[in-house]
Amino acid sequence: MPRRSLVAAVTGATVLALVTATTPAMAQPAASPGAPAAAQCSDEPRDLPVHEFTDHSELGIELARIERVSGGAVDVTEVGRSNRGREVWAARVGTGPKAVLITSEIHGNEKTGTDAILRLLDYLGTSDSPKAKRWRSELTVVAIPKMNPDGAELDRRGNDMTWDEVTARFPQLRGSEPAWNYYTTPRQGDDYSQRPGFDVNRDYNPDLSYEPKPEDFPGTSADTGWYITPESRIVRDVYKGLVAEFGEVDTYVDLHHQGACYVMPDDPSRFVTMSISGRFVDDPATTPGFEQYADTYDLEYSKQLNVAVYNALQGRANNNPLFGNITLYPQDTNLPGTGLGSFALNGSGAVLFEVRGQTQTLGQKYRTQLTQTVYVGLDGMLSSIASGQVENLDPAVYDTIPPRGPSVADAERRSLQVLEP
């Protein structure tokens, strides 16, 4: 038996002993001694510490430090304010012709991306290595870490905004039903009844000039969003600025977390460290209402970018077996209201990172390893874009990345709690 399984089995037995001692009626059967460690996993929300992650005020301090030590290589600007008035910053580095936009924490309980971005900016801003120099000369990297700071400070998925605040800003919506992605009830252990909010990652629209129209509400997950949240508007405006400057945004990466208990398709004892994807919407050429995006949409390039991420992690799997547990995120989603969906339709190569476990299930437990996973993936992708090698990667390799296996969490709770991407 692998050591990990033994530890997990012993822990399970200890918990059982405690439960039995206090509330015998609730005792559950112990996992069999031979059961794999993964069987111990749960997506049940818990209140776990997150102080090791970077909070909003620390982010401001750290970005200012990086800007200072980079001697001007990294330029940090406030690009807007969240609904509760917190600064949203963009950090820009490099002078190259290919624009790469990276965002993190659109869901405030998905925090490793922000730490990975800080590490990336520190390296890009200060390193004299040939690699860093090549990145700076070939790429213009713009990062918006913690783009939903209100959700991040509350350590929850949604932002902090009421429908009344939306209609105050957009009076034409006063008679409309609230958007379908408006949260007013508990999810992921957070009670939105007193502090409602929106899933910002359903508020995008591929029409970058779209303004909210009453007839488009409440909408559905297969519809486009509306740019009713300040946070999506900020990212949209940065994206539009880059399109105006570069002609297109070469690549857009959005950094997320998924459920804690997905396992590899061929081995239920190995948890999925990260799932990746380049496909978020149905083919616009054959989807009514989306035909105008058929010429710009470039799924093949998104696949190549994902292959670069995958190869980089596989190449490091000998040093760290966790980097070997990478899978393809489900490919049957149609979410044009996500940032990735909307920007992919506008022609950007699109890459989704989904590392293991949001804060309500794993807290900061695997912070270092998961941040490292994101970093290695970004590093491989940026190297491949900067060298031009990405163009030579076979997009068909994308379809050979193993699919995400099942979640081994309790089925009832999984259906209630897991929200992605």
Ligand SMILES: [Zn+2]
């Ligand atoms: Zn997410």
